[in-house]
Amino acid sequence: MKSNKAPGNGTEKREYRFAPRMEKTPKSFIREILKVTENPDIISFAGGLPNPALIDVEGIAKATARVLSDDGHSVLQYSTTEGYLPLRRFIVDRYKKRLGLSVLPEEILITNGSQQCLDLIGKVLISAGDHIAIERPGYLGAIQAFSLYEPVFHPVNLDNNGPDPAMLRDTCRQNDIRLFYGVPNSQNPSGVTYSEERRKEIAGILKQTDCLYIEDDAYGELSFSGRSLPSLRQYIPQQTIITGSFSKILAPGMRLGWIVAPPEVMEQIIIAKQASDLHSNYLSQRIAFEYLCQGTIDTHIAKIQEAYKNQCECMLRVMSDTFPDSVTWMRPFGGMFVWITLPEGCSSMDVFDAALKEKVAVLPGVPFYIDGGGNNTMRLNFSNSTDQKIISGIGRLARVIKIECGD
Amino acid sequence: MKSNKAPGNGTEKREYRFAPRMEKTPKSFIREILKVTENPDIISFAGGLPNPALIDVEGIAKATARVLSDDGHSVLQYSTTEGYLPLRRFIVDRYKKRLGLSVLPEEILITNGSQQCLDLIGKVLISAGDHIAIERPGYLGAIQAFSLYEPVFHPVNLDNNGPDPAMLRDTCRQNDIRLFYGVPNSQNPSGVTYSEERRKEIAGILKQTDCLYIEDDAYGELSFSGRSLPSLRQYIPQQTIITGSFSKILAPGMRLGWIVAPPEVMEQIIIAKQASDLHSNYLSQRIAFEYLCQGTIDTHIAKIQEAYKNQCECMLRVMSDTFPDSVTWMRPFGGMFVWITLPEGCSSMDVFDAALKEKVAVLPGVPFYIDGGGNNTMRLNFSNSTDQKIISGIGRLARVIKIECGD
Numbered sequence: 001m002k003s004n005k006a007p008g009n010g011t012e013k014r015e016y017r018f019a020p021r022m023e024k025t026p027k028s029f030i031r032e033i034l035k036v037t038e039n040p041d042i043i044s045f046a047g048g049l050p051n052p053a054l055i056d057v058e059g060i061a062k063a064t065a066r067v068l069s070d071d072g073h074s075v076l077q078y079s080t081t082e083g084y085l086p087l088r089r090f091i092v093d094r095y096k097k098r099l100g101l102s103v104l105p106e107e108i109l110i111t112n113g114s115q116q117c118l119d120l121i122g123k124v125l126i127s128a129g130d131h132i133a134i135e136r137p138g139y140l141g142a143i144q145a146f147s148l149y150e151p152v153f154h155p156v157n158l159d160n161n162g163p164d165p166a167m168l169r170d171t172c173r174q175n176d177i178r179l180f181y182g183v184p185n186s187q188n189p190s191g192v193t194y195s196e197e198r199r200k201e202i203a204g205i206l207k208q209t210d211c212l213y214i215e216d217d218a219y220g221e222l223s224f225s226g227r228s229l230p231s232l233r234q235y236i237p238q239q240t241i242i243t244g245s246f247s248k249i250l251a252p253g254m255r256l257g258w259i260v261a262p263p264e265v266m267e268q269i270i271i272a273k274q275a276s277d278l279h280s281n282y283l284s285q286r287i288a289f290e291y292l293c294q295g296t297i298d299t300h301i302a303k304i305q306e307a308y309k310n311q312c313e314c315m316l317r318v319m320s321d322t323f324p325d326s327v328t329w330m331r332p333f334g335g336m337f338v339w340i341t342l343p344e345g346c347s348s349m350d351v352f353d354a355a356l357k358e359k360v361a362v363l364p365g366v367p368f369y370i371d372g373g374g375n376n377t378m379r380l381n382f383s384n385s386t387d388q389k390i391i392s393g394i395g396r397l398a399r400v401i402k403i404e405c406g407d
Numbered sequence: 408m409k410s411n412k413a414p415g416n417g418t419e420k421r422e423y424r425f426a427p428r429m430e431k432t433p434k435s436f437i438r439e440i441l442k443v444t445e446n447p448d449i450i451s452f453a454g455g456l457p458n459p460a461l462i463d464v465e466g467i468a469k470a471t472a473r474v475l476s477d478d479g480h481s482v483l484q485y486s487t488t489e490g491y492l493p494l495r496r497f498i499v500d501r502y503k504k505r506l507g508l509s510v511l512p513e514e515i516l517i518t519n520g521s522q523q524c525l526d527l528i529g530k531v532l533i534s535a536g537d538h539i540a541i542e543r544p545g546y547l548g549a550i551q552a553f554s555l556y557e558p559v560f561h562p563v564n565l566d567n568n569g570p571d572p573a574m575l576r577d578t579c580r581q582n583d584i585r586l587f588y589g590v591p592n593s594q595n596p597s598g599v600t601y602s603e604e605r606r607k608e609i610a611g612i613l614k615q616t617d618c619l620y621i622e623d624d625a626y627g628e629l630s631f632s633g634r635s636l637p638s639l640r641q642y643i644p645q646q647t648i649i650t651g652s653f654s655k656i657l658a659p660g661m662r663l664g665w666i667v668a669p670p671e672v673m674e675q676i677i678i679a680k681q682a683s684d685l686h687s688n689y690l691s692q693r694i695a696f697e698y699l700c701q702g703t704i705d706t707h708i709a710k711i712q713e714a715y716k717n718q719c720e721c722m723l724r725v726m727s728d729t730f731p732d733s734v735t736w737m738r739p740f741g742g743m744f745v746w747i748t749l750p751e752g753c754s755s756m757d758v759f760d761a762a763l764k765e766k767v768a769v770l771p772g773v774p775f776y777i778d779g780g781g782n783n784t785m786r787l788n789f790s791n792s793t794d795q796k797i798i799s800g801i802g803r804l805a806r807v808i809k810i811e812c813g814d
Binding site: 014016017018019020021022025049050052053055057058060061064065068069072073074075076077078079111112113115116119123124125126127130141144145147148149178210212238239247251252253254255262264265268271272274275276277278279280281282283284 | 429460556
């Protein structure tokens with residue numbers, strides 16, 4: 001036996017040999033933080049949950065009862081890897097209506113939430129040592145998913161209008177960048193929405209390369225104005241892969257997302273999906289479609305937009321009233337987060353620790369930076385809060401910041 | 408830009424660069440075959456579906472209505488990566504009761520069907536070039552899932568009592584085998600159930616090595632006798648990872664499986680699961696638990712066992728009556744399949760083609776062999792058939808075999 005480990009007798013402590021890719025995954029920092037903040041006494045702005053009060057439980061329960069009574073034996077049986085065709089057609093129609101975007105049902109596959117899109121993209125497109133680019137700060141879930149495929153990450157700074165074009169161009173010139181991952185609408189964590197001009201510019205740069213744009217559109221429907229900006233697929237259709245999610249507009253517990261990719265890429269994604277878990281939850285797919293057919297989804301989404309806009313406004317107002325002037329932030333166009341920059345040299349980890357003692361939880365920004373930095377940044381979630389909690393929690397946080405960072 | 412590809416202008420046919428791992432995945436042979444056999448005029452023994460008539464739609468609908476009305480906002484929200492704790496505790500209790508096996512809830516994680524267990528095991532344990540062993544013939548879903556992590560496969564022949572101990576010992580001596588994947592109960596595709604003696608022997612061999620045993624127990628509850636044989640975890644607890652499934656006893660469309668692993672391995676599996684899709688469908692987990700609490704699951708499983716036993720008996724009887732003596736098979740102890748060996752030199756692909764013309768579909772055995780061979784084998788599914796279809800379909804198949812293979 002070639003192993004140099006002592007043979008086990010079944011009782012002593014074994015040493016396991018894990019695939020080296022597991023060492024590349026960032027420590028599950030957020031998971032640890034969220035555990036700390038589970039205490040119900042704590043006002044938490046650390047998580048990223050939609051407001052449960054805005055889940056239409058009654059409508060979903062009705063849709064569920066209907067699919068189970070009309071077609072129970074089929075909705076509980078195995079199904080196709082690509083996903084329920086009528087649901088994919090619904091997504092096609094919605095792209096047409098919302099963005100004027102042409103997508104074929106064959107270009108869509110239903111996933112277990114949009115996090116799985118990132119895993120499938122990694123499987124199909126990333127080999128160890130491949131170069132990929134990501135926004136700075138970048139979505140932690142993507143960093144975690146892609147890290148398992150051992151790429152070399154290159155950061156592209158975000159400003160108020162989107163990714164820095166010069167930095168993206170240079171990065172692509174200096175490296176064979178396989179894909180650039182971004183969240184163009186209400187980015188997580190920064191809240192930035194790319195301007196239309198910037199979208200065109202980014203697409204123009206990518207068009208000159210072999211680099212694919214991974215457009216994570218988890219928050220596209222959560223724009224406060226209800227207005228949608230074009231997908232990069234509009235400009236570079238063969239180079240854009242879109243990931244979508246029903247978690248923010250329907251219900252996260254159903255774990256339904258989707259991926260849109262050109263046919264040649266989709267062919268590989270189907271193979272990867274089949275090997276990964278055969279197909280997505282068919283019961284949930286059928287419930288979602290039945291629910292969406294009720295025709296109330298636009299009203300429901302408008303209600304979410306309005307509620308999150310108000311919660312965001314409340315948080316920004318209390319921040320303006322109580323935070324020292326040295327603390328800055330960007331006004332989000334939508335989504336669920338406000339991104340805060342503390343004065344240079346003030347550590348958001350210290351603020352986190354001190355705030356926790358005051359029973360308020362924030363999310364330090366460090367894990368969103370693949371290349372270090374971001375020590376003075378933090379993310380605040382407003383979607384899963386009430387005005388009362390926001391007023392009380394932000395007030396306490398302001399006092400902590402004044403002590404930690406100076407007034 | 409370092410790529411040697413011509414820059415795209417957005418309209419011409421692009422060439423995509425996929426990760427080399429995608430080339431390692433076997434062509435989706437079964438998928439293609441199943442497409443051919445979707446025609447409702449065809450009597451298909453090619454698939455692997457449970458009998459939809461044995462899904463307790465009414466019971467599941469009741470459980471669903473209850474969780475949505477009692478706790479709707481919570482069951483539709485995000486949840487934990489490990490899965491719903493009461494469901495994991497139910498699994499713990501069932502292992503205790505059914506197998507006398509001690510498992511901690513912390514050693515269990517809920518997956519999207521047991522196929523996802525295989526993907527997570529690949530992620531955590533297999534690097535390109537690692538040596539792994541698999542039964543010959545071996546489960547195709549495992550070959551597909553593991554292939555994406557680019558191991559070197561080593562086959563271990565199956566006989567009536569399980570894997571060949573001498574071959575396993577030699578393989579472990581000659582290579583640093585990281586894991587050995589097997590299906591000890593009603594194996595897919597062969598129907599073999601390891602004898603108790605052989606289980607001890609296999610465990611004894613593995614105990615002298617660093618090799619983990621991946622015990623895929625998708626069919627453990629489908630033993631025709633209702634009797635269960637010990638898990639290898641009984642003998643080598645720290646070296647055994649078990650994968651389980653609710654697909655065969657509850658409903659496949661809910662995509663619920665689980666993985667049992669020692670704590671140090673589980674820690675890595677949780678990280679991989681979080682990166683892969685955050686957590687499994689929470690609504691389905693809650694429905695499953697609510698359903699299982701009704702206390703009717705044992706009666707329901709007994710009903711499935713009885714039905715499959717009868718369908719299997721029917722198939723074996725018609726085969727005995729009509730197949731030429733040169734065709735052999737093993738009597739399954741449970742599960743959903745009969746494994747057929749045609750006379751040497753007779754191709755099951757030819758039988759497949761000829762049978763399809765007679766509107767009967769079988770599954771050729773070739774893709775279950777990682778090292779070639781198996782040309783004269785095929786798998787027949789009996790779980791998703793009626794006696795009438797079995798009598799008519801096997802009769803037609805017998806005529807085809809006589810023509811293709813001689814009488």
